[in-house]
């Protein structure tokens with residue numbers, strides 16, 4: 001059992017040369033979102049496809065939220081969401097493939113091993129949110145470097161008040177992106193994540209969303225303080241292990257005390273096909 005499974009986020013190739021960044025509009029954007037779900041997901045994993053469709057249609061979700069919608073509707077952008085089998089320590093990956101026929105392609109790869117019964121609906125939603133943030137950060141860098149209108153230092157300072165200089169300075173590694181998320185994006189990620197949790201009351205919803213939003217950010221300095229709250233660790237772990245028998249004892253790292261898998265029922269974590 002892999003206690004410390006994290007998201008791995010691999011930027012295969014940095015994209016170059018993009019078109020103008022559009023202004024943010026206020027209408028419903030689903031028709032202009034540049035996101036395509038692999039058709040085979042609907043055939044092989046209809047519950048996964050269904051959740052992705054729900055997230056894409058959500059006007060306050062990650063893709064249509066006003067703060068991000070200009071990115072996800074950019075006319076040259078193509079985001080493709082698909083799956084593959086990966087090590088269970090990896091939840092998902094994001095790959096940027098560069099230019100292709102004038103389009104800039106990002107692929108979000110979800111680990112199919114979590115579709116087979118281990119992963120929860122909440123966990124899958126958190127993966128999509130996390131990878132979408134990688135795509136957004138990558139593109140802010142690319143657009144800035146290309147000197148495209150709309151993404152200048154003022155834009156970056158407004159969107160990333162505490163980390164904007166790290167975006168434009170040096171290589172934008174996965175680790176750096178996680179720090180950026182942990183400082184300047186995680187509150188928004190938590191707010192979005194709450195939309196995909198069950199009806200469990202405000203306090204539990206907040207804690208569960210916080211746990212899942214921080215799931216891929218355990219190596220960041222900011223996590224060190226939060227990690228004292230073992231519930232955050234435990235809930236993220238359980239969201240990836242829906243297959244554990246309810247009475248099974250799980251032993252997290254010190255100083256957390258053992259817990260039983262039935263703890264997930266308090267937060268009404270749902271299997272992906274539920």
Ligand SMILES: [Zn+2]
Pocket residue numbers: 007008009130134174178216
């Ligand atoms: Zn990541």
